[in-house]
Amino acid sequence: MTGPDLDQFTAVLPDHLHCPVCLGAAYPPVVACSREHIVCHGCLESMCKKGLQPLCPTCREPVPATLKISPGFTRAIESYSYKCDKGQCKWVGSVGDVPQHLKDSCKYREVECLCSAKYLVKDRAAHGVECPLTSLFCPRGGKACSGVTRSGMFLRRDLAAHEKVCTMYKCPYNCNTYTTAANLVAHQKSCSALRLRIKSLERKLAISEDLVRTYQELGKKRHAVQKGAQGRAPEGSGDDDVVVEEQGPAKRKRVRQASALEIMTLESSDGDDLEARVPGEAMGRSGRRRAAFGTRGRRASSGNRKGAQSGGDPSPSLSEKGIVVE
Ligand SMILES: [Zn+2]
Ligand SMILES: [Zn+2]
Ligand SMILES: [Zn+2]
Ligand SMILES: [Zn+2]
Ligand SMILES: [Zn+2]
Ligand SMILES: [Zn+2]
Structure with missing residues (x-):
């Protein structure tokens, strides 16, 4: 095992805290000679395993027989912040706490399931869905x-x-x-419940079919009635008929009267009547435009009365002809 990667420290680690063998941080730091040059514990261990008398990699002095981890250098290296190097893990802490972090809280460390599949801790639930040993x-x-x-x-x-x-x-x-x-x-x-269910559905279907037939017949009758009505009353527009139905028989006469008078007025075709044509056409189409017509009618009426008093415009307005539209 080599020393921690220098790039994972959030600040630059000074040269004397580097391991001269693996070029990582000299952590855990082992003193390799009387001059207190340090090497990371992993590198010194592998030097000793080679069987020869190990030498300090910095000054070539023979490494002492008893090795010790330096508490002073340990504190120095641990005072630098270190980022976890697993995936997108955001953990930052002391390099001394990395083993505990990887054991307990790092979601990006790889673990091996009893089924021998390997996955990241964050994907544990997803593996559980497919693991043959769940x-x-x-x-x-x-x-x-x-x-x-x-x-x-x-x-x-x-x-x-x-x-x-x-x-x-x-x-x-x-x-x-x-x-x-x-x-x-x-x-x-052979399920008896299934047979009952089929019977019930057949009954519902028959009722639905009856309803469809009834609607179709009603539609045909309505169409015939509309056709007949159009044949009998060619002078009235379709729009007027709708208004009559909405307003009831009491108003029917007034609207019909209004239409007839309006036609007469338009036939005389002077300037005033052309002005009256627009609201007149709108009568049957919308309540809003009908209301506008009413207002204009009343305005025109008062204006004309004034005109009549002062001997002005002699042509009568629609409202003076008895057209009242509310
Ligand atoms: Zn090393
Ligand atoms: Zn040395
Ligand atoms: Zn982590
Ligand atoms: Zn598994
Ligand atoms: Zn079962
Ligand atoms: Zn059954």
Whole structure:
């Protein structure tokens, strides 16, 4: 094992804290000679394993027989902040706390499942969904189907075998029959609940078909009535008819009267009447435009009365001709 990567420190580590062998941080720092040159513990261990008398890599002095980790250099290196080097992990702390972080809290460290698959800790739930060693209850019978484990659960890899013998397949027609998958197919062919359901659906279908026929006949009758009405009253526009229906028989006369008078006025075709044409055309189409017509009618009326008093415009307005539109 080599020393921690220098790039993971958030500030530049001074040269005398580097390991001259692996070029990482000299951590844990082992004193390699009487001049207190340090080497990382991992590198010194592998130097000793080679069997020869190890020399200080900096000054070539023989390494002392008893090695010790320097508390002073340890504190110096641990005073620099270190970023976790696993994936997108955001952890920052002392390099001395890295082993604990990787053991307990790093979500980006790789772990190996008993099924021998490897995954990152953050993906544990996703692996659980596919791991053949995940324990599950039978999706149909739950605890009623006893599995191989103490809790009555099955390992996912054993569930396929159980499905062939599971007796908790339920008849979907609510007849309370539970059986194996193979028997359920045979049962459904003769299930009495299924026959009742089919009868009920057939009744509902017949009612729906009756309703459709009734609507179609009503539609035809309405069409015929509309055609007849158009044939009898060619002088009235379709828009006027709608207004009459909406306003009731009491107003029907007034509107018809208004239409007739309006035609007469337009036939005389002087300037005033052309002005009156626009609101007149709008009568049947919308309440808003009808209201506008009413206002204009009243305005024109008062204006004309003034005109009449002062001997001005002699032509009568629509409202003076008896047209009242509310
Ligand atoms: Zn080293
Ligand atoms: Zn040395
Ligand atoms: Zn981490
Ligand atoms: Zn697994
Ligand atoms: Zn089962
Ligand atoms: Zn059934």
